[in-house]
Amino acid sequence: MMFHISEASVADTSTHTAIRFLPEHRAFTLTGQAFSYIFAVDLDDVVLRHLHWGARLGDDDVSLLIYDAPRRIGSNTWSRPRAHTEELVAHGGLRFDECALKVEFSDGVRGLELAYADHEISGNELAVRLCDRHYPLDVVLRYRVYPGALERWMEVVNTGDDAIVLDRSASASWAPPWLATPMATWLPGMYAAETQVTRAPLGVGRLVLESRRGVPGHAAHPWMAVDGGADEEHGEVWSVAVAWSGSWKIVAEHAFDGAVHLTAGRNDFDLRQPLRPGESVVLPATVGVYSDGGYGELTRRWHTHERQHVVPRPRHARPVLYNGWEASFFTVAHDQQTALAKRAADLGAEMFFIDDGWFLRRFDETAGLGDWTADPDKLPGGLAALADEVHARGMAFGVWVEPEAVNPDSDLFRAHPDWIYQWPTRARSLARNTHLLDLGRPAVRSWMFEALDALLRSADIDALKWDINRPMSESGTAGSEPAAIGHVRGLYEVIDRLRAAHPHVMIESCASGGGRADLGMLARTEWAWPSDNTDALERLAIQEGYGFVHSPHTMMCWVTDSPSYLGKRAAPLRFRFHVAMCGILGIGGDLTGWSDEEMAEAAGYVKRYKEIRETVQFGQLYRLASPRRGEFSSLSYVASDGSQVVLFAFAQTVRYCVQTRLVRLRGLQPDAVYENVDTGGRFSAAYLVGHGLRVSLVGDYASELVVLRTVSPT
Template identity: 45%
Template sequence: MAGIRFLEDHRAWVLTAASSTYALRLDEDDVPTHVYWGPRLPAEDIPDLIGKTLPWWDGFNDPDEGRDELAADGGTKYWTPALQLRFADGTRALEWRYQAHDTTQDHLKIHFADRHYPLRITLHYRHRGDVLERWTELAAETDVEVVRADSATWVLPLLEDYRLSHVTGRWAAETQLHRTSAPHGETTFASRRGITGHHANPWVMVDDATATERHGEVYGVALAWSGSWRLTTTRSSTGRLTVSGGFGQDGVTHRVGPGKPLVTPVAAGLYTAGGFGAAGRAWHAYVREHVLPHPRELRPVLYNSWEATGFDVSEQGQRTLAERAAALGVELFVLDDGWFRGRTSDHAGLGDWHVDRARFPDGLGPLVDVVHGLGMKFGIWVEPEMVNPDSDLYRAHPDWVLHHPHRRRSELRNQLVLNFARPDVREWAHDWLDRLVGDHGVDFLKWDMNRPFSEAGWPGEADPDRLWVEHTRAVHALMDRLREDHPGLRIEACSGGGGRIDLGVLARADQVWTSDNTDALDRLRIQHGYSQLYPAGAMSAWVTDNPNFVTGRSVPLRFRFHVAMAGVLGIGGDIVRWPGDDLALARELVALYKDIRPVVQHGALHRLRPPVDDGVTALQYVHEDRTVVFAYRQASHFNAPERPLRLEGLDPAHRYVDSDDGTTHSGAVLLARGLPLGLPTGDFASKVLRLRRKI
């Protein structure tokens, strides 16, 4: 049975989930100390793992280093600090004093104070399925400078070796999966950009270098934060490895004092014994069940107008696109950039969120009515956190942007970042967004953010560094407030593609824009890295035109559709110019997607063959009695014979019926030998197979 046990004689807490156990204790000095994280154990067995604190055997090596639950700076602690403080008199060391703890069925709070200074620390632990959420809360009666406040330190067991799995990338090349041996010393993954970032993502997985997609123990840590962040792995010469993670960055401090508590974001940890595939499925289940705001809804097939029109937007042009999209079976029509005053290029207009009457003479109402009349929902692109210097807003409020006195205001994409930590900016943003959604019947916002922070100053503010945290919290809060004001509103998070994908934004966005790169071959790799942690039901994927605007590559329409159908299907091409054969194929594939959508968006993902080369890659989704398989041959070499594809997640005692040709297959054979794919010959060959368990 899952739950929380306090072993009073050992001053230890045991948190048990369905398939894992986590335990910690207080040492002789009240320091919260890690005991165990791994396969499920009875609470009664945990005392066998508790040893006494060992004395130093010389003046340089601490035999207990790396075991703290929240590694605090000070004294003879030299491990990577998760908590660094500076009190008003200059004292930096922390000395723990346990006060009390309280628990509910799934939430443990352990309360501490500093032994001398009026500082209170609460460590939070909460199980959500097999994922353990941890965060830290600081409060003080006098001002305290917090140099670093990570959410948690995660202590891994002693393994034969340590290997790190993580993703790297850049614009149009996000979430590229890497696996590498963990170096000794500190390895930091981070974003200093004020957003989650394209170049890394706030999660890391650790195994002993023997785990595969199907076998082996995997430990994972992910941070629920959409601003600057860092995760640090520390591997000592004695073999221990920890992961410490939280918001913030070097040189940016927090202040805690009367009425100014600090609560860190959730750091989520997961142990699985079934390899990276089981880890991915467990993370997906956690996101669907405990993170996403509307996890049981099916995400609609959308059309986005950007690649068809760019900034050349007109009411008639959008009407024509909407009519063509509806004929394809699209359920959500999204008007992208260029609908507001002064927005004929990316040089001007951001901040002046008023409908351009030269393009929409009677406002957006007539277009919205047309879209709704065609049976589709209406969505619109916004970029609330940005302003062009060439805008009425900036001319009226130049102090609203991030800036430092006597320093240039660096522009990227001809725009500056508004300081959402300011109450007046927050209220301005809510006011116009609330009116935009409410007055026009907007069903969907594509929320974009097209540049990182720079000159992140706040002249006249006593604690300017707080903007790094408060901006992100304000964005989250604004999304939450809009959703509360407009319960039918749905949101897609975007930041120049995949620059804002994390557990924090997914708690208030229904889906994320994975990358501006829609090239089908590149997307196979981007989507593979994305799927390590995040589910397909939140992954927006579009079919766009040939040649692709990022890569210049041309790929058959069927292949493009099949790649996008492995997530939340969207269409972004200039469909007015598509030939009749392409439109007919698109209608057929949209209908197919609607049939398989519950399996893709809600099912368990099995990555059967990863896109590690240019051969065949394959995915399988299993939901209730249905299975959907996507197979893609990228390039054909030497007339190589096709291998059967071994499936996973099926019941060997049942037979499975192919929904297209009616043939039946033994579940045991599909698991043991595999399924003949029958891919078409040549390059860019793809296929979708639908199987249903025979009752």
């Protein structure tokens, strides 16, 4: 059975792109809907000079850019050329700034001298080939232009007869214009506190964001933005993300004179990649998004790009989901799950997930991973019988898996102890009582696909929750590819094969919460689990950070029991539902313990969510008051056709003197009139923007949801 999800209205602006080569200037202009990116071949030494990334410029401006660069030499201690003036910063000569590419040739030389050779333009893609002046090495810079984003990566090709070694191989160098007082914004965090929006002056020197864990991790999200003083509504912002589901690194380097450049790609920590004669390596994509309307517009451009060009099934609304993890943990039983399914269906859930604990010997985290066979004592009829009962109640059926990990106490490990990452003279590192399977091995990839394919064929399964709960360790090099690289490529291969073999199956990405919600993974999964922390108050900050980059239709949000599982905080059902309704609404409480009154109240929230779902998941997001600024926060969503506005307001605690708030809306049609669907009150757009909508909030953990519909113009 496949839950039918409606097709949302997502505007397609794919025609607003252009790539041109201007032979009179030997310059390349890459133009999106609201940005230009320009670089040129230097006439003197045929290297590539970066000229502009920002607001749209015309062809007539290119000559001015070429001759506008300052000619002063500066101190002999400076790098030459300066990093922000180069399209690719490669190690060699007097370059001491952060470089993107560093190699070692067979004779020990570690410097590069790359010169322009040729280029090719094909649709919205550009490839520029550089060749080393002495050694048989090609570097191909690749660009893909979208209406609101530029994708960049490179390919390194060993065309000679001797092996070389890649010591550093980031995907791209990015340079915004000169900034007088540069600021940086990024999304650091930790387990259960992911994606915490952080903004600080970009001091002179280097700001390094990275993961060394083999997954993107919780400590920082693979994204960074810089600006010269922007706020939510005003100013220019330049941002870069790494589309890679392994170890990554973004470095922002700020020189004392105001020059800034970013280097982004896979992490070079503990990574030296041999490249044998004739071999090549294609590096992960990085994505740059520019905004001239502050961070709010930056977010909306990221969301539009992700919806149109990244996530599978981009035009389909995501289902209201129930997951029984916090209701059962490892004590899974058929009758228990069917009782939860009945209650979930009564609420209006559209998909039911059985989480960890359904397979053989899985009574805790110490055994069973790797043996993807249902435990007959827990599920006498297997997954098929449970799936049939779930489908009979009108819901789709999903199953949790963690296929990259294996418990030592499992049939798989006993049969193939050599399949894990390990060093023969070192102790094996357990994390959550698991080892990590070596996806660089063809046999492991084949087993994983076959095991999951058999699982999906064993029952009528509509979705998988794909989890990973440990970092990579004891990884080496298999052949010419480091394990840290081979694992991610192997992961992509298995998921891509599964999606081709089972095109109806949806996939959720999870990594101990939000540890793998990067663009590389989101290109292969319908949504991500941003955090194991389901405490509604703490979720406000987590969801704000996640939504800085990612569309709400990729953000799974659960309503769970009170007090919450991790935070032990009690909060009203209304508050918990309203927070979860800001993304994909999910429910994860033990519904068998909910009273009739709670069930009726919850069913009402589910019904209301379905009325606003398309606007929340695919509309334009406006952050009206941030949870970082105080106890009150608010955000709104405007439907893509302008027909509906959804406003949420939250307060941790409300003092008597501020029990109402005026919330000024944004993104409205200037001449429209809006009607509150619950009260019938009508307001002009000018009133809602210029004066504000009065929202009532009373008590602790207070929340309000207001839905407006456009009544004129029709």
